[in-house]
Amino acid sequence: MPTAILCLFEGEKITVAKALKIKATQNHWSFGCIECQEPVNPHGGESAHFEHLSRNPDCSLSHKKRKRKSLKPDYNFDDSEAFEGYRIDKKWASLSRNKKIIEQCKIRDKHTCQACGFILKVGKKFVIECHHKTPLHIKGEGIVTLKDLVCLCPTCHRVAHTREKPFTPKEIKALLKNGL
Numbered sequence: 001m002p003t004a005i006l007c008l009f010e011g012e013k014i015t016v017a018k019a020l021k022i023k024a025t026q027n028h029w030s031f032g033c034i035e036c037q038e039p040v041n042p043h044g045g046e047s048a049h050f051e052h053l054s055r056n057p058d059c060s061l062s063h064k065k066r067k068r069k070s071l072k073p074d075y076n077f078d079d080s081e082a083f084e085g086y087r088i089d090k091k092w093a094s095l096s097r098n099k100k101i102i103e104q105c106k107i108r109d110k111h112t113c114q115a116c117g118f119i120l121k122v123g124k125k126f127v128i129e130c131h132h133k134t135p136l137h138i139k140g141e142g143i144v145t146l147k148d149l150v151c152l153c154p155t156c157h158r159v160a161h162t163r164e165k166p167f168t169p170k171e172i173k174a175l176l177k178n179g180l
Helices: 015-024 099-108 154-160 169-177
Strands: 007-008 012-015 029-031 039-043 050-051 129-132 147-153
Touching: 007 015, 012 015, 015 039, 015 050, 029 039, 029 050, 099 129, 099 147, 129 154, 147 154, 147 169, 154 169
Parallel strands: none
Antiparallel strands: 007 012, 007 029, 039 050, 129 147
């Protein structure tokens, strides 16, 4: 797998460590691949590197889309038993969230699912999720406002993400009305 350890920032080649410092101290920054100039993001840790925000098949430093290998044996769905509990090693990056705006969304929506109207409180805690109308992996980095967010119960949130372009609360209401 290719590993980019340098990127372009304001016309200079910089290291992952320097890019991470810039990212932590500046509100606006843009890093580019040294080969194709496409946007990249620095990742720290043991194998620090830059990763393209979108795959670029023409760039030797861009990660290529891998074919997924089955990690478990195939089973007949009619079997009444299956093998589980084995360890799978995973490595992934997560996108940052702002807890303050998420809490504002929950207060605005009164901790109520905007698709089905459900309110769930366990003890003193509400169980409600804040859904981005445009997923962050599509929108990318940037400003998020309350207009971009909506509260959904865990079930409706799961339903929202059952297709590539998430269902809207209005579409989920229609699905529920029509018996899914």
